[in-house]
Every structure is written in C-alpha cells, then in structure tokens.
Amino acid sequence: MATQEKIDSLEDVIATPLKEVEYITNFLITKGSEIGWSLVSAILTLVVGFWLSTKLKNLINNRMIVRDVDPSIRTFLIPIINIVLKVMIIMFVVDRLGLNASGLIAAIGGIGLAVGLALQGSLSNFAAGILILIFKPFKVGDYIVSQGNEGTVKSISILNTVLNTAKGQVITLPNGNLFNNPIVNYSTNEFRRLDVNIGISYDDDFDTAQKVIMDAINKEELVEQDQSKTVEILEFADSSVNLAIRCMVKSENYWSAYWKLHRNIKYALDHNHISIPYPHTEMIVRNSDESTTPNLNKS
Structure with missing residues (x-):
C-alpha cells in the first residue's frame, strides 16, 4: 500500500506542472490568435483608412476647384480636413483594439494643452490665419508688400503665408506678424x-x-x-x-x-533732340586782374 501511494503522489507531482503548462499554452494560443487578428485587422484598417482619407481629401479639394472656391480658403482648409480625417481613423482603430478611447482622448487633450502652452506663437499664427481668411486683406495670387518683403502670394497655410518674389525667391512669413503689420496690396484695384x-x-x-x-x-x-x-x-x-x-x-x-x-x-x-542732362559743375577761374573767365567742366 505504501508503495502504491508513493507512485500516485509521484504521478500527481509530474501531472500538475504539465496541466499548468497546457493551460498556459492553450491560453496563449487562444488569446494570442485573438490579439494577433485584432492587431492585423487594426493595421489593415489604418492603412485602408489613411488611403481613403487621402482620396476623400483630394475629392474635396477637386470639388472646391470646380466650384471656384477661393484658393486662399482651399490651401488653408485642406490640411485641417486631412488632419481631422486621420485622427478619426486612429480613434476608430483604437476602439477596434479594445483600448480605452476616452482615456486616449484625455491623454491627447493633456498633451495638446501642454504643446499649446509651449507654442503660443504658433497659436497666434493660427488665429491670424483664420482672420486673414475672414477679412481677406490679400488672397492667393495678390502682389503684396509687408515688413520689407514683397512678392506674389503663393499659399496661405495654417501658420504661414508663402510669397514668390520676382527674383525667384520664396519668402515664408508668419501669419501673426503679417496680419499685425501694415500690408500694401497692389492687386486689390484693377x-x-x-x-x-x-x-x-x-x-x-x-x-x-x-x-x-x-x-x-x-x-x-x-x-x-x-x-x-x-x-x-x-x-x-x-x-x-x-x-x-x-x-x-x-x-x-x-x-x-x-x-x-x-x-x-x-x-x-x-x-526730337531733347537732351537728358547729366550732373556737371561750373568752374570760375580768376586771373590777376580779378576778371572772371567761366569755364565749364562736365563731370
């Protein structure tokens, strides 16, 4: 009897770890496959979503061109639309992965607040860009002069306005400085x-x-x-x-x-023999009799 009990206990000692290993293996296989498929699905969704967002952005841009929307508005809004679409896709992918989307939004909000405080100048440029679109002191294609810089407005983006100069140079001006300083627009009047x-x-x-x-x-x-x-x-x-x-x-x-x-x-x-004179000086030479003799020397 004692020998039989020893054999049973030995089998229990060996079988218990094997059962635990089998459980862990089954868990990893089951959950790993689920996680793997979720990850693959999320990646595919992200790739396809980004591709569709690019197509949608281009479609919106083309519709604006067809409807003759002001180029200034197009160059300003299209980047914002592109960012919004991509953020929406990322939030959808996060939800598909089963993560806490609300927590992610809160984290993004906190990061955005910190970045906003660090980039107050950029926020003022963004606000100035919106004001430029609303009040339209200039638009794309206008020839303007501001802060000693002049050229044709190539684009008005979220933060900056780009000018093309007659010399072929490209000047990037912050919207904040541009809007808060005098602007001479030579293209407003016909x-x-x-x-x-x-x-x-x-x-x-x-x-x-x-x-x-x-x-x-x-x-x-x-x-x-x-x-x-x-x-x-x-x-x-x-x-x-x-x-x-x-x-x-x-x-x-x-x-x-x-x-x-x-x-x-x-x-x-x-x-018609009408001369355009160049600068000259008149020299008067006095002799010993104090008479004067005019002598014109041109220089």
Missing part, C-alpha cells in the same frame, strides 16, 4: 498708377518736351488711354528740369508697361 521721373535740360523747351512725351504715352497700348495722364514740371534741380510723368495701367501689366514706357520716352526725346 488699375495702378505708373510714375516716371525724367530730367530735361534747362535749354530745352518744356512745351515741346511735354508734347513729345505725351505722344509717346498715347501710343503705348498698355497705358489706359481713358484714364488721367500727366506730364508736368516736378522740380528745378541743379542740372535739369525734372518732369513728373503719370499714367494708369492695369495692375497685371504694371512692369511690362514700366519698361516699355521708359524705353519709348528715351527714344522719343532722342529723336
């Missing part, structure tokens, strides 16, 4: 005044010069002929009589008209 200042000799006849210059203005097709045109004396300088030439051109034609009008006025003055 017409823009073109100013040309030029000097003629004191020996030349002003009336003749005025007629010659006015003829050159009247022949220039980029000048708005039904708008005011002026050729008058601006000032009496040391070496020349400076004339003020004023006319109106369309804003998009400003620089083309600027170059052409300067060239045409120079050709017209040369053709």
Whole structure:
C-alpha cells in the first residue's frame, strides 16, 4: 500500500506542472490568435483608412476647384480636413483594439494643452490665419508688400503665408506678424498708377518736351488711354528740369508697361533732340586782374 501511494503522489507531482503548462499554452494560443487578428485587422484598417482619407481629401479639394472656391480658403482648409480625417481613423482603430478611447482622448487633450502652452506663437499664427481668411486683406495670387518683403502670394497655410518674389525667391512669413503689420496690396484695384521721373535740360523747351512725351504715352497700348495722364514740371534741380510723368495701367501689366514706357520716352526725346542732362559743375577761374573767365567742366 505504501508503495502504491508513493507512485500516485509521484504521478500527481509530474501531472500538475504539465496541466499548468497546457493551460498556459492553450491560453496563449487562444488569446494570442485573438490579439494577433485584432492587431492585423487594426493595421489593415489604418492603412485602408489613411488611403481613403487621402482620396476623400483630394475629392474635396477637386470639388472646391470646380466650384471656384477661393484658393486662399482651399490651401488653408485642406490640411485641417486631412488632419481631422486621420485622427478619426486612429480613434476608430483604437476602439477596434479594445483600448480605452476616452482615456486616449484625455491623454491627447493633456498633451495638446501642454504643446499649446509651449507654442503660443504658433497659436497666434493660427488665429491670424483664420482672420486673414475672414477679412481677406490679400488672397492667393495678390502682389503684396509687408515688413520689407514683397512678392506674389503663393499659399496661405495654417501658420504661414508663402510669397514668390520676382527674383525667384520664396519668402515664408508668419501669419501673426503679417496680419499685425501694415500690408500694401497692389492687386486689390484693377488699375495702378505708373510714375516716371525724367530730367530735361534747362535749354530745352518744356512745351515741346511735354508734347513729345505725351505722344509717346498715347501710343503705348498698355497705358489706359481713358484714364488721367500727366506730364508736368516736378522740380528745378541743379542740372535739369525734372518732369513728373503719370499714367494708369492695369495692375497685371504694371512692369511690362514700366519698361516699355521708359524705353519709348528715351527714344522719343532722342529723336526730337531733347537732351537728358547729366550732373556737371561750373568752374570760375580768376586771373590777376580779378576778371572772371567761366569755364565749364562736365563731370
């Protein structure tokens, strides 16, 4: 009997750990497969969701283009829509994994608050971007000058406004600084005044010069002929009589008209023998008899 009891106890000692190992193995197989499928499903959902969100974002953008929505609004809203869609997909995946979505939202909110306090300047830029879209001091495609920077507005994003300069440079300006400083917008009005200042000799006849210059203005097709045109004396300088030439051109034609009008006025003055003087000095030489002999040295 004693021997039989020893054998039974030995079998119990061996069988108990085996049962525990079998239980753990079955648990891992069952739960591991469930977790694995949930993880794979979540990854697939995330990939497909991101792909669909990109398609939806592009669809919204294209619909805005078809409906001729202001490019300023499109460039501002599309990134926000993209972020919102992706956050919604992430929250859905978290819920599929069985995690506490409300806790995750609270954690994201806390992180967002901390980041917001650290990036107060960025928040002011974001608010300024919204104000720019509401009050529209400029829009995409306008030529503006602000804080010593000038160029054509390429895009208005959440935090910054991007300008393309005539030199091919790209300038990025924070929306906060841009909105809180004076802005000169040359594209708001259809017409823009073109100013040309030029000097003629004191020996030349002003009336003749005025007629010659006015003829050159009247022949220039980029000048708005039904708008005011002026050729008058601006000032009496040391070496020349400076004339003020004023006319109106369309804003998009400003620089083309600027170059052409300067060239045409120079050709017209040369053709009519009206000189554009350069600075010179007059030297007076006194001899021993204290008589004066004027001598002009041009320099």
